[in-house]
Amino acid sequence: MKNTTISIAWRNIRRNKARSLVIMISVAIGVAGAVLADGFMEGMSEQRIRSAISNEISNIQIHNPQFLLNKETEFTIAGADGIVEKIKSLQEVKGISRRFITNGMASSAEAGAMVSILGISPDTESQVSSLSQHIVGGKYLAEAQRLPVFIGEKLSKKLNLNIDDKLILTFTNRDGEITSGAFNITGIYKTTNDNFDKTEVFVKNDELKRLAGYPSGTVNEIAILLKSNELTSSTVRKLDGLLAPQIKEGKLIVQSWKELAPVVKSMSDTMNFFSMLFLMVILIALAFAIINTMLMSIMERTREFGMLTALGMNKRKIFEMILSETLFLSIFGAAAGLILSALGIQYFSAAGFDLSSVAGGMNSIGYDSVIYPDVKFTFYATAMAMVIIIAVLSSLWPAAKAMRLRPAEAIRENE
């Protein structure tokens, strides 16, 4: 027997095994529920972010600030070649793509749709975008072919077009005249974001510029993929430094995906907030279960506490004892819950959890219907820390009850 109060507390836990087990299982289930919920929400938003970065936005983009207002092609990036050279000097950078962008109409014989037409160079584009890995028909833009176009599956369905069909792209050229070109559909892609698939069409840089009447060096957007998403903020800061003169003159703006797709970012923040809220609500409910268990246990031991006080156990030690009992119950319960949920998360993070049968419309809001849950270590640590805080708080009421017992009266009880 090393520490009296802790040792007595530990044995008291095992005194009423059924009751201790019931409360530990409740804590385990509650904590596991919170972890699984967080895992799914985190997985969903992580996947959304990853897909937004790898297919749609990349980590960082540079524009002429005026281009961002209405996406008008005339607002180009001056001195794009020099800028690209500077970006290349950063070791965080994995790929850079120059894009020429115009808005227009895509049409078939049957229908039309408003689209964003992105002129790209297939080599450099595939360094920043993994769209070429999401092909459901045909192949990626080939250099050799004339007037190829790469479109989303949603758009192809809407226009009722297929591989090798002609897609008419209509847009205004540099002189303000309506121009159109007949492009050949060489590839069809599909991401988890229906909206993207409906509106983004890819053609070759030089062909689009020629049709639109812009010189070959024209660039509207520089997209940068980094070696890791964690490097985003620091790289934005570095670029802000490197390109400071142009930025000051208002000719350039460097933005991370968080600024470019605020919805993706805020959805992810919202989900994080909700999983914390969920954890809190569960823990508060558990707090009352713990309080109830401890109050019952103390009521049964009224005489014993009276006797301990009579013998000379002071209030601090009584508090320590009750706090230890509460901590044992909660920490063991929480540990079991965390281990079980970590195993569950590990399983589903490999196997994936297919929601398509219950939630068909996930893609229409940009989310994958197969979720690979993901729980950050900090969530487990936070959950454990909060369980400990809740346990300490839950012990206050029962402890106060035990400390208030007057020995003479407590000993009279059930004598």
Next chain:
Amino acid sequence: MSIIKAEGIFKTYNETSVPVHALNGVDLEINNGEFMAIVGPSGCGKTTLLNITGGLDLPDKGKIFIDGTNLGGLSSKELIDFRLHNIGFVFQASNLIPVLTVKENIEFIMMLQNRPKAERDGKVEELLNAVGIIGKADYKPGQLSGGQQQRVAVARALATNPRYIIADEPTANLDSASTRELLDLMAEMNEKYGTTFVFATHDQRVMDRAKRIVTLEDGKITGDKTISK
């Protein structure tokens, strides 16, 4: 030399609809090394008086001194500490912590006193021997007979080296053989360590062994005789 001095003690319980005047002006002086019994009919106030002299309860009126310390002048924390270092307790039943072994029950109270391990071990050994339950050191209280449990309670009460032990009906649940053994033990400890013992009891067998008998009736002392044997 007196170890306990109670002066004009009054105690009324107001929890019930009609207040119960449990003690109505009790004056009592107990000398060091006494082996005495407080007797009287049920409800006369024995337990109340014992609790007050043991610092478990405070009187509504009157003063109680133990070894010159006025218990009414102590804070509740000081009072708990005072009990730990000066008074031993043996109650009627269920004296022991059920989750601790016999040895741990005795050791634990010395741990509350922060006494070093070697000293605790020596004392446990000595007391287990003295109360005659050496072979059951690792038993849980539930595995002992009532008499054995009471002997462990006496051992625990002695473990803190108190000047004074109060015992409320310590023999109430015991058969005559166990009662005799327990009384022998307490008398022996009284002799050996000079520890003062005060009992509250109805038990004739206890009264027969007491060296002083104080009779309480309706919360007043009506008799006080010293028996010379």
